[in-house]
Amino acid sequence: xxxxxxxxxxxxxxxxxxxxxxxxxxxxxxxxxxxxxxxxxxxxxxxxxxxxxxxxxxxxxxxxxxxxxxxxxxxxxxxxxxxxxxxxxxxxxxxxxxxxxxxxxxxxxxxxxxxxxxxxxxxxxxxxxxxxxxxxxxxxxxxxxxxxxxxxxxxxxxxxxxxxxxxxxxxxxxxxxxxxxxxxxxxxxxxxxxxxxxxxxxxxxxxxxxxxxxxxxxxxxxxxxxxxxxxxxxxxxxxxxxxxxxxxxxxxxxxxxxxxxxxxxxxxxxxxxxxxxxxxxxxxxxxxxxxxxxxxxxxxxxxxxxxxxxxxxxxxxxx
Amino acid sequence: xxxxxxxxxxxxxxxxxxxxxxxxxxxxxxxxxxxxxxxxxxxxxxxxxxxxxxxxxxxxxxxxxxxxxxxxxxxxxxxxxxxxxxxxxxxxxxxxxxxxxxxxxxxxxxxxxxxxxxxxxxxxxxxxxxxxxxxxxxxxxxxxxxxxxxxxxxxxxxxxxxxxxxxxxxxxxxxxxxxxxxxxxxxxxxxxxxxxxxxxxxxxxxxxxxxxxxxxxxxxxxxxxxxxxxxxxxxxxxxxxxxxxxxxxxxx
Ligand SMILES: Nc1ncnc2c1ncn2[C@@H]1O[C@H](COP(=O)(O)OP(=O)(O)O)[C@@H](O)[C@H]1O
Ligand SMILES: [Mg+2]
Numbered sequence: 001x002x003x004x005x006x007x008x009x010x011x012x013x014x015x016x017x018x019x020x021x022x023x024x025x026x027x028x029x030x031x032x033x034x035x036x037x038x039x040x041x042x043x044x045x046x047x048x049x050x051x052x053x054x055x056x057x058x059x060x061x062x063x064x065x066x067x068x069x070x071x072x073x074x075x076x077x078x079x080x081x082x083x084x085x086x087x088x089x090x091x092x093x094x095x096x097x098x099x100x101x102x103x104x105x106x107x108x109x110x111x112x113x114x115x116x117x118x119x120x121x122x123x124x125x126x127x128x129x130x131x132x133x134x135x136x137x138x139x140x141x142x143x144x145x146x147x148x149x150x151x152x153x154x155x156x157x158x159x160x161x162x163x164x165x166x167x168x169x170x171x172x173x174x175x176x177x178x179x180x181x182x183x184x185x186x187x188x189x190x191x192x193x194x195x196x197x198x199x200x201x202x203x204x205x206x207x208x209x210x211x212x213x214x215x216x217x218x219x220x221x222x223x224x225x226x227x228x229x230x231x232x233x234x235x236x237x238x239x240x241x242x243x244x245x246x247x248x249x250x251x252x253x254x255x256x257x258x259x260x261x262x263x264x265x266x267x268x269x270x271x272x273x274x275x276x277x278x279x280x281x282x283x284x285x286x287x288x289x290x291x292x293x294x295x296x297x298x299x300x301x302x303x304x305x306x307x308x309x310x311x312x313x314x315x316x317x318x319x
Numbered sequence: 320x321x322x323x324x325x326x327x328x329x330x331x332x333x334x335x336x337x338x339x340x341x342x343x344x345x346x347x348x349x350x351x352x353x354x355x356x357x358x359x360x361x362x363x364x365x366x367x368x369x370x371x372x373x374x375x376x377x378x379x380x381x382x383x384x385x386x387x388x389x390x391x392x393x394x395x396x397x398x399x400x401x402x403x404x405x406x407x408x409x410x411x412x413x414x415x416x417x418x419x420x421x422x423x424x425x426x427x428x429x430x431x432x433x434x435x436x437x438x439x440x441x442x443x444x445x446x447x448x449x450x451x452x453x454x455x456x457x458x459x460x461x462x463x464x465x466x467x468x469x470x471x472x473x474x475x476x477x478x479x480x481x482x483x484x485x486x487x488x489x490x491x492x493x494x495x496x497x498x499x500x501x502x503x504x505x506x507x508x509x510x511x512x513x514x515x516x517x518x519x520x521x522x523x524x525x526x527x528x529x530x531x532x533x534x535x536x537x538x539x540x541x542x543x544x545x546x547x548x549x550x551x552x553x554x555x556x557x558x559x560x561x562x563x564x565x566x567x568x569x570x571x
Binding site for chain 1: 369392
């Protein structure tokens with residue numbers, strides 16, 4: 001069973017880790033000029049943010065896909081990040097732009113993340129009876145996504161145009177202007193969530209077999225699924241808060257990870273997805289910013305290739 | 320002992336099981352028979368807590384299945400459901416290995432590996448151990464699923480139509496293996512069977528359902544009669560005796 005040598009999952013993970021390390025190194029050093037300490041600090045902050053987003057998106061996508069029984073749908077395709085935008089718009093609307101801006105950023109974020117975890121779980125738990133039924137889940141996701149997006153647009157129209165900017169900036173993926181004030185709470189939340197998911201990796205292996213098999217093997221399905229969905233909601237909040245919605249990043253990295261690592265075990269799969277996400281975001285940002293002079297934004301490039309992967313997966317779906 | 324008292328089950332107002340009272344003694348092979356849609360799978364799923372019990376009680380060695388922690392039950396009872404979409408990209412050995420999960424929770428030890436090896440040998444899967452499950456034939460996959468349930472090493476083994484898509488030789492081999500597991504290791508096996516003759520040849524007891532009701536429950540010899548089968552299937556099935564075996568002539 002255990003493959004050895006350069007084809008084993010372990011060796012492939014080592015290669016990915018080397019790639020991620022290289023990306024980080026390049027991100028920190030290429031094209032460095034001027035005040036070294038200042039530039040390095042600036043880059044370190046942005047690096048931390050990119051890594052945080054990479055990890056949060058990768059982990060939440062793997063978990064969500066395993067619980068819902070497919071490798072095509074992701075939290076953002078199902079409209080979860082649109083829900084985050086809606087929550088923000090609603091908060092600005094009810095509190096007023098000033099009131100919203102005056103709330104302490106960390107408390108605001110944690111409140112939003114908590115709400116996301118609750119609402120996301122409440123939304124997706126009922127859908128689990130349709131586990132594996134991709135057309136139905138996809139339809140539900142499209143409807144929810146459109147609903148949340150139009151609702152947040154509607155709320156945005158009700159908001160004073162000046163305050164609208166606050167909401168606007170939260171609706172598009174933007175890797176150049178990161179919200180650094182939220183970095184520390186986002187890092188904390190992502191670290192905690194990732195740790196909890198990591199500890200549940202063997203349970204995830206069993207849950208991938210389906211509800212009946214998992215219950216037969218002693219997994220408390222509903223309790224585990226609920227707890228994991230809470231984590232998915234929180235992790236989605238943690239990535240959306242920093243860069244905004246990235247629809248297809250999760251899909252792309254998990255699809256690549258599954259093929260690169262060559263195992264469906266969640267330990268290696270989670271690590272592979274995280275490392276690939278770091279390579280894509282950190283390495284991609286380095287290339288676009290340093291070599292291509294920002295003619296394209298990372299968000300657009302990732303959405304393009306992620307969308308392509310989505311189409312390929314949808315059309316080539318086995319079964 | 321599996322004790323089922325007053326169990327009824329309905330889906331959206333339609334009665335699926337009605338007032339089932341049944342005791343399945345420990346040890347031996349009990350066959351569950353009945354026409355399509357009689358409620359066999361539903362009953363098995365209720366025993367194995369795969370469906371929520373809505374009325375009545377089911378206990379396993381005195382433990383109520385709906386209130387005992389699911390993990391504790393997984394150490395006493397293994398179930399192979401009728402339809403299992405098997406996750407793709409899993410090798411046979413990995414699938415069978417999942418049967419050990421209740422014991423090791425993700426960190427297999429030597430005794431778990433030994434149990435997997437034993438199950439692979441017992442169900443003639445050694446040559447297929449490295450194959451991906453989604454590349455197997457229906458019968459091979461079915462054997463792998465049975466091996467996984469067996470590998471769980473529980474006192475109670477519940478199998479829903481394990482003979483599905485097995486050829487005659489493997490079907491017979493599986494029934495003999497189940498018989499041996501019950502005899503040599505004192506396991507209690509409850510198996511849903513379509514083929515009456517497999518039930519007649521290998522089961523100690525037969526439980527029969529029809530339209531959600533219990534219509535027969537007794538030693539194999541008592542149930543395998545034309546009169547009883549008439550009550551179960553609502554049609555005449557001659558029963559002959561050849562070399563000391565009761566044979567239902569359901570094909571003539
Ligand atoms: N999810 C369901 N919704 C509606 N009816 C169901 C459902 N599952 C089973 N049934 C019905 O319950 C009855 C018993 O089903 P089942 O226990 O699978 O029968 P068996 O295994 O004896 O063939 C059948 O009439 C079937 O149509
Ligand atoms: Mg059935």
